[in-house]
Each structure stands twice: as C-alpha cells, then as structure tokens.
Amino acid sequence: MELKKEKLVEMYRKMLLIRNFDRQARVMFTRNLIRGTTHTYLGEEAIAVGSCAALRKGDVITSTHRGHGHCLAKGGDPKRMMAELLGRTSGYCKGKGGSMHIADFSLGILGANGIVGGGIGIATGAAFTSKYLKKDTVAICFFGDGAINQGIFYEVANMAAMWKLPVIYVCEENKYAEFSPAERTRAVKDLTLRGIPFGIPSQAVDGNDVLAVYAFVHEQVKNARKGNGPSLIIAQTYRLEGHHVGDAASYRNKAEVEQQWKKDPIARFKQYLLSEEYVNQEEVENIEKEAQDTILKAVDFALQSPVPVVEDLFTDVYVE
Amino acid sequence: MERVINYRQALNEALHEEMERDSRVFIMGEDVGVYGGPFQVAKGLYEKFGAQRAIDTPIAEAGFTGIGVGAAITGLRPVIEILYIDFTTLVMEQIVNQASKARYMFGGKAKVPIVLRTQGGGGRGNAAQHSQSLEMWFVHTPGLIVIQPSTPYDAKGLLKSAIRNDNPIIFIEHKLLYNTKGPVPAEEYLVPIGKADIKRKGDDVTIVAHSRMVLFALSAAEKLAKDGIDCEIVDPRTLKPLDEERILDSVKKTGKIVVVSEGARTGGFASEVAAVVQEDAYDDLDAPVLRVTTEDVPLAYAAELELEAIPKEEDIIQAVKSIV
Numbered sequence: 001m002e003l004k005k006e007k008l009v010e011m012y013r014k015m016l017l018i019r020n021f022d023r024q025a026r027v028m029f030t031r032n033l034i035r036g037t038t039h040t041y042l043g044e045e046a047i048a049v050g051s052c053a054a055l056r057k058g059d060v061i062t063s064t065h066r067g068h069g070h071c072l073a074k075g076g077d078p079k080r081m082m083a084e085l086l087g088r089t090s091g092y093c094k095g096k097g098g099s100m101h102i103a104d105f106s107l108g109i110l111g112a113n114g115i116v117g118g119g120i121g122i123a124t125g126a127a128f129t130s131k132y133l134k135k136d137t138v139a140i141c142f143f144g145d146g147a148i149n150q151g152i153f154y155e156v157a158n159m160a161a162m163w164k165l166p167v168i169y170v171c172e173e174n175k176y177a178e179f180s181p182a183e184r185t186r187a188v189k190d191l192t193l194r195g196i197p198f199g200i201p202s203q204a205v206d207g208n209d210v211l212a213v214y215a216f217v218h219e220q221v222k223n224a225r226k227g228n229g230p231s232l233i234i235a236q237t238y239r240l241e242g243h244h245v246g247d248a249a250s251y252r253n254k255a256e257v258e259q260q261w262k263k264d265p266i267a268r269f270k271q272y273l274l275s276e277e278y279v280n281q282e283e284v285e286n287i288e289k290e291a292q293d294t295i296l297k298a299v300d301f302a303l304q305s306p307v308p309v310v311e312d313l314f315t316d317v318y319v320e
Numbered sequence: 321m322e323r324v325i326n327y328r329q330a331l332n333e334a335l336h337e338e339m340e341r342d343s344r345v346f347i348m349g350e351d352v353g354v355y356g357g358p359f360q361v362a363k364g365l366y367e368k369f370g371a372q373r374a375i376d377t378p379i380a381e382a383g384f385t386g387i388g389v390g391a392a393i394t395g396l397r398p399v400i401e402i403l404y405i406d407f408t409t410l411v412m413e414q415i416v417n418q419a420s421k422a423r424y425m426f427g428g429k430a431k432v433p434i435v436l437r438t439q440g441g442g443g444r445g446n447a448a449q450h451s452q453s454l455e456m457w458f459v460h461t462p463g464l465i466v467i468q469p470s471t472p473y474d475a476k477g478l479l480k481s482a483i484r485n486d487n488p489i490i491f492i493e494h495k496l497l498y499n500t501k502g503p504v505p506a507e508e509y510l511v512p513i514g515k516a517d518i519k520r521k522g523d524d525v526t527i528v529a530h531s532r533m534v535l536f537a538l539s540a541a542e543k544l545a546k547d548g549i550d551c552e553i554v555d556p557r558t559l560k561p562l563d564e565e566r567i568l569d570s571v572k573k574t575g576k577i578v579v580v581s582e583g584a585r586t587g588g589f590a591s592e593v594a595a596v597v598q599e600d601a602y603d604d605l606d607a608p609v610l611r612v613t614t615e616d617v618p619l620a621y622a623a624e625l626e627l628e629a630i631p632k633e634e635d636i637i638q639a640v641k642s643i644v
Binding site: 060062091092093094095096097101103104105110111113114115118120121122123124125126127128129130132133151152154155156158159162315316317318319 | 346372377378380382383384385386387388389390391392393394395396413414417418422423424425426427428429430431462463465485486487
C-alpha cells in the first residue's frame with residue numbers, strides 16, 4: 001500500500017512522541033511527581049500508531065492501563081496527558097483519573113482503563129452504537145495477551161460476530177502478562193485461534209512493523225465499515241520495559257531484552273524512511289528534536305499547572 | 321374511575337412509552353425480545369419496535385452489560401435486563417468499575433445513561449441463588465443511583481424517570497410484586513428520583529420500609545392501629561440518593577423508628593438508616609432504632625426455613641410494640 005510522505009512522517013512523529021512521552025513519564029515517576037503507578041509502552045508504538053492511522057475522526061478506540069501510546073496515536077494532546085499524570089486540573093480528567101484513565105471523547109478516545117480487559121465491552125458497545133445509528137464509524141479495541149484470557153472477550157466476541165458489529169480487536173501480544181510470560185498461562189500458543197470459534201477473521205501481524213500493522217488494520221476497518229463485522233488482529237511485539245515503572249522485571253533475563261531492542265519498531269521505521277528516501281538524515285533529526293521538544297513542553301505545562309482544590313472532590317460524580 | 325393495573329403492566333407501559341418517545345432507548349437481555357421477557361415486563365416491545373430495539377442476548381450477562389455501558393457512553397440509552405439480581409454478581413466489573421466511575425475518573429466528560437433493570441427478593445422458594453436482596457452492594461458504590469419501587473404507580477413513574485436520567489441506574493423490582501395491583505393514571509406522569517413517599521400517615525412510630533417490605537409494613541400498621549398504635553410508613557423508593565430529610569422529618573414527629581428491609585442484617589439498608597437517624601435526630605429519639613431484616617443466612621428452599629429468615633408481618637408488629 002502506497003502512503004504519502006506526509007502520512008509516513010506523521011506516523012514516525014507520533015511513534016517518537018509516544019517514546020518520548022513514556023520516557024518522561026518514567027522520569028516524573030522517579031521524581032515522585034506521579035502517584036500510584038504508570039505503565040510504559042516502549043517497543044509497542046507501531047501498533048497504536050499503525051492502527052490509529054487507519055481511522056477517521058469519528059472512529060473510536062478503547063485503551064488499556066498501558067494507554068499513553070493509544071491516546072497519543074489517536075491525537076491526544078501530550079500537554080493535557082502529562083498534566084493528568086501529574087494530577088493537575090489542566091489534565092484530561094482534571095487530575096481525577098491519572099495515568100490509567102485518560103480519555104478525550106471529542107477525539108474518540110473512550111478511555112484508558114485500569115481493569116485488564118475493561119475496554120472490551122465498551123468498544124463493542126461503541127460499535128453497537130455505530131450500527132444502531134446506521135453510521136459507518138468503527139471502534140478499535142486495544143488490549144493485551146493477558147487480557148485476551150478474560151471471559152468478557154468471549155462473551156462479546158460472540159455477540160459482535162452475531163450482530164456484525166464494526167469493531168476491530170487489536171490484541172497486543174507483548175509476551176508478558178503482568179509479571180509472567182503470557183505463554184505460561186495459556187493452553188494453546190497461537191492467539192489467532194481465539195477468534196475462530198466465533199467466525200471472526202483472525203490474523204497475526206508483525207506488531208513492530210508500523211506499515212504492516214497499518215495495512216492489516218486498514219483492511220479490517222474497511223471491512224467493518226462495509227458491515228462485515230468484527231476482526232481480531234494479533235499484533236506480535238515485545239514489552240521492552242517492566243509491567244510498570246519501577247518493576248525491575250527480574251522474571252526475565254537481560255539478554256532477552258537486549259535481543260528485542262534490536263527489533264525496536266522506531267529504529268526500524270526510521271531505517272525504512274531513510275533507505276526509501278522519504279526523508280534525509282537532517283529531516284529525521286528535526287523530527288526527533290521536535291518530538292522531544294513537544295514532550296518537554298508538555299512536562300513544563302504540567303509542572304506549571306495548578307493542582308485541584310478540595311471543592312473538586314464532589315464534582316463530576318453525577319450528571320446533575 | 322381510577323385505573324388499576326399491576327406492577328408488571330406498569331413497568332411494561334413505562335418501557336413502551338419511553339421507547340416510543342426516544343429512539344435511542346432500547347432494551348437488551350435474555351429473552352426480552354421474541355419471548356417478551358421471562359417476567360413478561362418486556363411484552364410487546366419486540367412486536368412494536370422490532371429486533372433492533374428489543375434485543376435477545378445470549379446468556380452472557382457481563383458481555384451484554386459491557387456492550388450496554390459502551391452504548392450508553394457513546395450516546396444511546398440502554399435498558400439492560402438482568403433476570404435475577406443474583407446474576408448481577410456477573411456484571412460487577414461493568415457496573416462498579418466502569419459505569420459508575422466513568423464520569424468521575426474521566427473528569428466529567430462521560431455520561432453513562434444506562435438503566436440496569438433487575439428483580440430481587442425472596443419468599444417464593446427460589447432458594448439461595450435466586451432470592452437475594454443485593455441492593456446495598458450498589459448503594460455502596462458512588463456514582464450509581466439505586467431505585468426500588470414498591471407500587472405499580474411508583475414502578476412506572478420511576479422507570480420513566482430512570483430512562484430519562486443521564487446517570488447509571490440500578491432499578492430493582494421484586495419478583496413477588498409483579499402481580500400486585502394499584503392505581504396508575506392513564507395519562508403520563510413521572511415520579512422524581514430521590515424523593516421518599518409517605519405510604520401511610522401516622523404519629524406514633526415511623527416505619528421505613530422498601531420494596532415488598534412496604535406491603536408488609538402497611539398490613540402490620542393496620543393491625544397495630546387496632547391496638548391504638550398509629551404508624552407512619554416512609555418508603556424511600558430511591559435508596560441512593562436517599563431522601564434523608566423526609567425520614568428525619570418523620571422521626572422528629574414520632575420519636576421512634578423501625579426500619580424494615582429484606583436485605584441481610586449486617587451492613588444492610590436498615591443499618592444505614594439507623595446511622596443517619598442517630599447522627600441527625602439523636603435528640604428526637606425516644607427509643608433505640610430497631611431493625612427488622614432478613615437473617616444473616618443464605619436463603620433456604622423449604623418454606624419453613626425461608627419464610628423464617630425474611631421479615632414477617634409479625635416481626636414488624638413486635639418491633640413496634642417493643643418501643644411504644
């Protein structure tokens with residue numbers, strides 16, 4: 001599939017934004033500016049970016065606890081995201097949600113989710129709305145190879161297939177489910193089999209190849225818009241960092257991780273853009289610098305933003 | 321002449337009227353389409369509104385409730401039927417973690433106008449997994465509204481209000497109220513959420529009762545009246561948010577209160593009302609706040625055991641007599 005230079009550069013820029021954002025999230029966490037917990041998306045950027053590049057503005061996504069990448073890929077504002085991580089009123093949720101609950105309904109980001117598999121029902125419901133209102137919008141449901149073992153997936157997969165709902169289930173097979181290798185807790189290795197009982201087209205894709213992800217998702221989005229129902233994409237990747245910031249990941253060895261860094265989707269896409277002469281070295285450096293600056297500005301914005309006041313405690317519980 | 325219909329018909333009318341009024345309203349659940357609902361509350365919806373809006377689901381409560389939450393968050397107004405409240409155990413994730421929290425944790429951006437209709441309560445020999453009164457699990461969850469109507473009039477007016485409300489609502493019917501009758505106007509009306517109703521005026525003792533226990537309290541009050549004890553019966557109708565004012569006003573008048581609840585004793589609705597009353601009307605109390613509740617046991621099948629576990633009319637009479 002031939003993509004224009006602007007689109008390719010935009011995809012690269014978004015991947016870099018995600019990488020820089022999560023690196024800064026780590027810094028902020030280490031400086032005790034982020035409470036609770038936060039999860040980084042390093043190594044998986046191609047999945048969010050490749051998938052969201054196949055979407056239009058009216059389409060929606062649901063994200064996960066490891067959700068910064070999905071939000072940025074769907075157009076989330078890094079300033080408001082970082083402010084949310086720091087619990088500031090200028091954040092996406094006015095400081096009430098934090099890292100695991102960023103949402104921007106105006107952009108179709110129906111929320112990151114603190115419950116593993118928590119977005120699966122919601123995305124399917126959003127697809128239900130699309131069909132009910134006879135719109136041609138679609139929903140992408142991001143979740144991991146841990147979440148695919150949750151029962152709700154099989155309940156909604158059955159209904160989504162039966163009702164031909166326009167939802168694309170993008171399973172990020174990042175090889176770890178919390179603190180264990182994901183394969184250790186499943187009977188059958190091949191996750192593409194998980195959609196088969198419901199007649200859902202299911203395919204694996206190299207999740208570190210942003211263009212492959214884009215091509216796969218684009219095809220499934222097109223099918224969904226035509227009313228052909230759901231699909232399952234197993235995007236194979238690797239979680240380069242621990243489950244959360246602060247997890248030393250002692251359950252795996254360094255050599256394994258080093259090996260995976262060689263497959264870094266960002267380095268790989270950069271190489272592609274250079275070798276195919278979409279960009280030259282100088283342009284690449286400019287894009288990289290700009291992404292870094294954008295995130296540093298987001299950090300400044302967040303740090304300068306006010307913290308909530310006690311009156312905010314009781315607002316937003318109910319629609320009055 | 322006053323029109324009299326039963327609780328089931330009242331609910332059914334509410335669904336018909338609201339689905340007629342707003343095309344975004346649909347009903348989804350097990351057998352609510354072609355069959356008209358296991359309790360026939362959804363009767364005729366499929367014929368009138370079609371399979372697109374009266375939707376039969378597989379037996380997959382978590383799944384279809386999850387879809388309902390997603391539909392609500394994206395602009396539809398689902399009514400989800402969970403056949404027995406006991407089965408809400410299967411949808412706690414969707415209700416407690418997702419629906420009730422979405423607005424707050426997303427900083428006021430989300431609206432989740434979902435009504436989860438279900439029915440609870442014992443007394444019919446349905447045994448331990450089909451007889452529970454689990455309303456307090458939801459009352460204990462900020463972000464939810466919990467409604468429990470006791471009469472056909474309240475059932476219709478409150479269900480209509482619930483469907484029009486923009487918050488997630490747990491609407492709890494009672495399996496032994498479906499056939500009870502009462503006056504329901506033919507013309508449209510709404511019952512406001514969060515407003516208690518005085519089901520009987522009286523000066524001597526306040527009885528707060530909800531759901532089917534309102535009926536028990538009313539018949540107990542008639543017998544007590546013959547002994548010269550005049551009970552006031554307050555039906556909160558909405559457990560959350562609770563109309564504390566109306567309960568407190570009554571207690572300030574009578575100085576005595578018995579709370580009758582079909583939920584299990586420990587941590588139940590009666591305990592909550594007792595706490596509210598002792599905090600805000602302590603000086604008005606002439607006697608301890610008494611609770612008449614279901615015993616802390618799973619409900620048994622045999623009538624001799626089940627009916628002994630849930631409150632009886634006689635329990636209410638004795639409780640009232642013990643404080644006057």
